Amino acid sequence: MKTVKQIDLLLKNEPGTLSAVSDLLGANGINIIAFYVATEKDVGRLHFIANDPDKAINILKTAGYKIKVQDVIACETPHHPGGLNAVLKPLKSAGINVDYIYPCLGTGDITVLVLGVGPVEKAVQVMEDNWIRVLGEDLYHM
16 A cells, blocks of 8 residues: 555653754654644644654664654645645545645655545545555655
């Protein structure tokens, strides 16, 4: 199935915490290619896609971070007014809810979005049936 691994990490919502994660990953050759951060009071949640998810998972676990890994969808999205709806309408028609969505960084000439949806397998099939390019592991090498 064409999915990518999203790493979820709970962090203290205080200065330098996110920077420490970035430093740790960067020092070990890991590039964060997409991320979403949300905070609520004293807790922050980092969702991210790494160019080498297995290595990133190992590094974070070794450093003592508690992580969760889940499959998410990365898809190419048309870059024009209403382009987002090219992705959302087929999912809506199939009764699939989008829990969250965030963009990838530096993907060249294409716009890539990461979608947290359920069920993932059905969403991938709906997207492919509607000619939406779903990226799997090739996203890690863009």
